[in-house]
Amino acid sequence: MWSQNALTKRLNLNWPILQAPMGDLTTPGLAAAVSDAGGLGGLGMWGFSGEEAERRVAGFRQLSGGSLNVNYPLWDHPSDLTNTAQPMRRALQELYDQEELGEVPTPAGSAGLVSDDHLAMLKKMKPEVVSFHFGLPDQPIIQAIRQIGIFILSSATTVAEAKDLENRGVDAVIAQGIEAGGHRGTYSGVDISMQPGLFALVPQVADAVTIPVIAAGGIADGRTIAAALMLGAQGVQLGTAFLRCEEANVLDKHRDALRHASESSTVVSDVISGRPARFIKNRLVEHLASSQTEPAAFPAQMALTDPLANTGKKQLTALYAGQSAALGRDLSAADLMSKLVEETIASLQALSPATTR
Ligand SMILES: Cc1cc2nc3c(=O)[nH]c(=O)nc-3n(C[C@H](O)[C@H](O)[C@H](O)COP(=O)(O)O)c2cc1C
Incomplete structure (x- = not known):
């Protein structure tokens, strides 16, 4: 069955569909609707204190009994900017x-890190998944998170980054194609013009690592989900497609721009x-x-x-916004999840009669 694999079983998901944690644009209501629909809801923690982060997770828990992914972008404190x-x-x-x-x-x-306050919050609230962007924190933090029993994810934009993340202890890797909206997860300094699209990246990452691969970038409907699964992904992570859900904390002018975007915007x-x-x-x-x-x-x-x-x-x-913004729809997160599942089934069924020859 396309919908069940090692990743979905470990995370207790009905569908291998992750809603990208996108900072404060992601709300407990959005994440809860996705998790209640059988996917994995995500909440960004960038900019929130430990106390605020706890309230965000508690808000999610009040609304949903499903699994939750909380996210930390990581960066070093710069030297004086004056x-x-x-x-x-x-x-x-x-x-x-x-x-x-x-x-x-x-x-x-400022620096982006998992502070002591946040680590205490993770110990107390025990989200099922913690994901990172721009690499991984130091080993003691990874070990502390692992000891809580939390599943660890991070984004790779090249095969080398995917292998590095596997070696440093992630449980699954997000292969982020160049189509993706938001920040490039790259942390190895590889030139942007050399970062691959999802079609090239996913199969090569899947061949290079032994952990599950989650595809991200330009995925917005059932056709693109089915394609990512064909390429060797065990899951997909969608960001831009969820920005138009009513539960997302997105400005009207941003929603409007997404509605009018084309493939080359x-x-x-x-x-x-x-x-x-x-x-x-x-x-x-x-x-x-x-x-x-x-x-x-x-x-x-x-x-x-x-x-x-x-x-x-x-x-x-x-x-x-990502390159598939034009495939987005104004739907509630629950309705978007049902559509994505229906469309993926239809795409996979449309292909299966052709497998006889
Ligand atoms: C508005 C926006 C904000 C994002 N913020 C984060 C973030 O804070 N952390 C993270 O891991 N990924 C972030 N991402 C990247 C997503 O995890 C994912 O790689 C991307 O959305 C996939 O491409 P798509 O937008 O075409 O679906 C963001 C993406 C968008 C569109």
């Missing part, structure tokens, strides 16, 4: 002046946050890319670009 961010502040001042937003702020550095750039991510191309991205100015270190660059979103203008807001 001087290095000056050219970027100057490049942005023109947009700030046009919008009468005053002076571009001076960014402060998006671009990968580091100008919004300081790390490569896929967005719908707009005036903000074009202005900063054409200035050829080095962005401030991730995520401090966001402190410089985020205030432009307060103008309410789509052209000045970070519109994260």
Whole structure:
């Protein structure tokens, strides 16, 4: 049966469908609806204190008895940004002046890590899965999470990253194709232009590792789910497709941009946050890319670009989206899950008569 394998059995899922944890755009209501529908709901923990994170998990537990994935993007504390961010502040001042937003702020550095507070929260709340983006934390943190009995995931954008993550102890690897919306999970410094699409990445990762592979990037309907399973994935993770669910915490202008996106609306750039991510191309991205100015270190660059979103203008807001945004639908998460399952069954059934020859 396509829907049951080692991954779904271990995580107690009816369907091998994961809703990507996308920072504060993901809500307990969204994750609970996905898990109740038999998939794996995900909650981003970026920017939340240990206490807030506990409330998010508790909110999920009140709504759903299903499994939950909580997510931590990881990055180092940058050196002092006072001087290095000056050219970027100057490049942005023109947009700030046009919008009468005053002076571009001076960014402060921060680190993305699993703090003691968060580790205590994980021990107490015991989410079934913890996933990481941009690599993995140090071994003591991995061991501590493993001791709680939590399943560990992280994203790879190349075969080498997938093998490295397996060696460092993940239980399954997310193969993130270049089509994916949001930040590239890459952490090995490989050039963006050399990162493969999902069709090339998934079978080669599946051949290279012994752990289950979850495909992510451009998957948005039953056809793309069936294709990912054919390529050797045991599960799929969808981000952009869930952004249009009513339970997602997504601005109206972002939803509107997703509704009007085409296959060639998006671009990968580091100008919004300081790390490569896929967005719908707009005036903000074009202005900063054409200035050829080095962005401030991730995520401090966001402190410089985020205030432009307060103008309410789509052209000045970070519109994260993958290359399959146009396949998205305005549905509740429960209805989207049912559609995805129905469509996957139909796609697989359409192929099976052809297997005789
Ligand atoms: C708006 C947005 C935010 C994201 N934030 C995160 C995140 O915080 N952590 C993470 O592991 N992945 C994040 N991702 C990436 C997803 O995990 C996944 O790789 C991607 O959504 C798959 O491609 P798709 O958007 O075409 O479905 C994000 C994706 C989007 C679209």
